[in-house]
Amino acid sequence: MNITRFIFRLFQCCVLICAIESIDRAIANEITLDIPKGLIEPDIPDTNTLTQEKLDLGKKLFFDTRLSSTSRMSCATCHNPEHGFSEKRSISFNANGLRLERNAPSVLNAGYLATVTWDGRFRTLEDQIQTPFSKSGDMDIEIDEAITIIQSQSDYNGLFEATFGRAVDKIGIAQALACYQRSLISANSPFDEFLFKGDISALSQSAMRGYELFIGKASCITCHDIFHPTVNSLGGALALFTDHRFHNLGVGYKNGKMSDTGRYWTTRAKEDWGAFKTPILRNVALTSPYMHDGSLPTLRKVVEFYNDGGIPNPNIAPGIRPLFLTDQEITDIVSFLESLTDNNLLKQSR
Ligand code: HEC
Ligand code: HEC
Structure with missing residues (x-):
């Protein structure tokens, strides 16, 4: 075996070990939800398994008012835990005061939805974030602006890297928020x-x-x-x-x-x-x-x-x-x- 081949083989081994390690890590960190009687395990997409890190990050994003044009509105403003994760108002107004024409539904048990929003225009919770993160959408900022805000805030330093193994991006934000919402399982009545x-x-x-x-x-x-x-x-x-x-x-x-x-x-x-x-x-x-x-x-x-x-x-x-x-x-x-x-x-x- 010549030296170039040897180095190449060594490199292949390293890639393989790293891949196995990252799979192991993902599996090790996966969490199972506590399912109360009356409900069953929701479908969790293979592409976005539940991990404690994602769930925590999703929760942080869900309550973060900095991710809106006025820095005063978060997902939880309209999906307020004190009001069953919905809103007291009959019709929502976005961060910029624009009337949004519909009532904010509760996101409790959202992990069970076959389609998302009142007209079912989205199939997944990951897709749904296109609405809040758009100009004149709920948060009144585009997703790219949200990314810039996150990059500029020191409390997010390294969080996306530790959770997803890469810098903050649109997919990471969507997956973390979806993961948190899937954990909002509520029965026990x-x-x-x-x-x-x-x-x-x-x-x-x-x-x-x-x-x-x-x-x-x-x-x-x-x-x-x-x-x-x-x-x-x-x-x-x-x-x-x-x-x-x-x-x-x-x-x-x-x-x-x-x-x-x-x-x-x-x-x-x-x-x-x-x-x-x-x-x-x-x-x-x-x-x-x-x-x-x-x-x-x-x-x-x-x-x-x-x-x-x-x-x-x-x-x-x-x-x-x-x-x-x-x-x-x-x-x-x-x-x-x-x-x-x-x-x-x-x-x-x-
Ligand atoms: C034909 C299907 C259908 C039947 C029958 C039906 N519902 Fe509904 N229900 C709906 C739909 C669809 C909505 C949402 C309608 C809308 O917003 O325009 C709704 C909304 C509601 C809401 C409001 C929930 C919210 O979060 O805003 C309540 C409460 C409710 N229904 C209770 C009942 C009760 C009680 C009955 C029996 C008396 C009943 N429904 C019969 C389809 C139905
Ligand atoms: C200004 C108020 C407001 C804010 C802020 C807001 N939402 Fe909503 N949300 C709504 C309204 C209104 C709807 C109904 C939209 C529709 O049916 O078209 C909705 C629908 C949803 C649904 C669909 C629920 C269902 O039953 O189908 C999800 C999931 C959701 N929002 C998550 C979020 C997330 C995540 C954020 C933050 C990134 C957020 N929302 C921010 C008002 C808001």
């Missing part, structure tokens, strides 16, 4: 105690009657599915209260027009006109106001809206029709919705 742990005393009589109505007379379950055969490759029941589909309830319909055409905006399919994603109802008592435009202030108003048959329009979903619920039945459904609040979450935000 009185309803879970009742259904999955068999504790019948966990629900009040009123909430119990509300549950019967939810799965029976009021047929809420046809869309807010509790036993959906799941979008997760692992199989099993996933009590998320969504069918991952889009329906038109007439919210925002007036004088022949939808103020927001919803899913249609993405697909241009007639059946999607004015249709929005069925939201997850876990922790819904914490996330008022309701609907994609935040037009309904309380859960009682939501149930009354359904009782009236939504807002009739040419594309209303077939299941939306007057329900003829009594006042007591409306109260019972509201009690049931209130039983979907995670006990731990309330303790954490105090």
Whole structure:
């Protein structure tokens, strides 16, 4: 073997050892999430496995107000943990005061979403960050500006290198934020105690009657599915209260027009006109106001809206029709919705 060949072989060995080491490191740092009863492990993409470093970095980014045009807005301003990771306002205004036309949904359990945003225009949480990081988007800065800000802040020194093995870039920011949001798993509500742990005393009589109505007379379950055969490759029941589909309830319909055409905006399919994603109802008592435009202030108003048959329009979903619920039945459904609040979450935000 001549010397050049020898050096080349040596170099090949080094590359191989480094590769094995980095794989080992990635596997060693991978974390598994604590999954409460009523939920199953969310799908984690192979390209963005969960590690504690990524999760911590994602959390730091999520709460960092410096990443906006005014240095005053973070993801958590609109996805506020004190408000079930959503916002009190009916419609969000971006960092520059621009009206964004929609209500900020909770990002709790976002790791289970089959599509992301009210109209489902993104398939992954990684893709979604294109919206907040754009001019006139939520943060009112482009991703490149976010990178420059991160590079200039000493508390980020070496953090991206240690987490991803390279300097801060768009992919790293997207992956860290997605990783943090996937860790926001929340169940452990009185309803879970009742259904999955068999504790019948966990629900009040009123909430119990509300549950019967939810799965029976009021047929809420046809869309807010509790036993959906799941979008997760692992199989099993996933009590998320969504069918991952889009329906038109007439919210925002007036004088022949939808103020927001919803899913249609993405697909241009007639059946999607004015249709929005069925939201997850876990922790819904914490996330008022309701609907994609935040037009309904309380859960009682939501149930009354359904009782009236939504807002009739040419594309209303077939299941939306007057329900003829009594006042007591409306109260019972509201009690049931209130039983979907995670006990731990309330303790954490105090
Ligand atoms: C100014 C308020 C505001 C800020 C800041 C903001 N968001 Fe949002 N977020 C919204 C609104 C409004 C929507 C609904 C958008 C839509 O449906 O088109 C949304 C939707 C989402 C969704 C989709 C949830 C679902 O149920 O489909 C995710 C995920 C999300 N935001 C994450 C983030 C992250 C990460 C950041 C920070 C980088 C952020 N948001 C910053 C207001 C905000
Ligand atoms: C045809 C499907 C369908 C049925 C049936 C249905 N929902 Fe919904 N639900 C949706 C969709 C879609 C939205 C979002 C609509 C929008 O914003 O335009 C929604 C929104 C909600 C919200 C607001 C959540 C939030 O975060 O803003 C609550 C609460 C709710 N539904 C409860 C119920 C209850 C209770 C029933 C039964 C009385 C019911 N739903 C029946 C599809 C349905």
